[in-house]
Amino acid sequence: MERVRKAAVFAVLMLLLVLVPSVTASAGFRRVAVREDGRTKLYYRYYTSKTEYIRGRDIRGGRYAYLRWAFKNLRSNGRVYTYCFDENGYMLTGWHKLTTKASDGEWHWYYFDANGRMYKNRTKNGHYLQANGQMLENGYDGETYYGEDGSRVDGYDPDAEQGLEETDGGTKYMQADGTYAEKKWVCMKDESGKYGWYYFYGNGNMAKDTWVGSRYVDENGRLQ
Numbered sequence: 206m207e208r209v210r211k212a213a214v215f216a217v218l219m220l221l222l223v224l225v226p227s228v229t230a231s232a233g234f235r236r237v238a239v240r241e242d243g244r245t246k247l248y249y250r251y252y253t254s255k256t257e258y259i260r261g262r263d264i265r266g267g268r269y270a271y272l273r274w275a276f277k278n279l280r281s282n283g284r285v286y287t288y289c290f291d292e293n294g295y296m297l298t299g300w301h302k303l304t305t306k307a308s309d310g311e312w313h314w315y316y317f318d319a320n321g322r323m324y325k326n327r328t329k330n331g332h333y334l335q336a337n338g339q340m341l342e343n344g345y346d347g348e349t350y351y352g353e354d355g356s357r358v359d360g361y362d363p364d365a366e367q368g369l370e371e372t373d374g375g376t377k378y379m380q381a382d383g384t385y386a387e388k389k390w391v392c393m394k395d396e397s398g399k400y401g402w403y404y405f406y407g408n409g410n411m412a413k414d415t416w417v418g419s420r421y422v423d424e425n426g427r428l429q
Contacts, residue, residue, distance in 0.1 A: 231255035248295040260294035286322040314340035352381040354392040375410030385409035402428040
């Protein structure tokens, strides 16, 4: 009887050893090939089981727009990082303007590296990403000031009337340091409150209804 019991226990243990690796192997990041616009693009999803993966909801706007993205803290190489997945479960990389429940309808820029890890408490291309991952706009990090477009402003002048100015020569943009933007792209709000990118030439004038390199800006100067 004892021999039969030991044999039964051994059989159960062996079954567990067979099952556990298969469950573990089904969880984690997997690369997904998707056909878009006649091209095959590669994305990553994070699977919690063999068939289920983390994803947001198919919501494009409105009060609950934040549900479109799922922010998750996941462990990788012994450390915990924050990742974000869209309604298709695709892991985000690069710059993205997103809204969260905590931001109460406000939209902010975030940066995710090539491995999908959110930048926090560090800079990227002169822009500072805060502890919550949001790009700092119109505020200080220590003694460093970051302007409306999130760019570092050396010599910040709090009395400067930052914004667009219509001059005889054209439309210019007064920066937070009291100088005009020149030879650069600036991200700012339009009259409807939406953000867009605008280019200013070396003389400070905004580019309108023209091509800036391979990029087209409309009659209002907004990048299309």
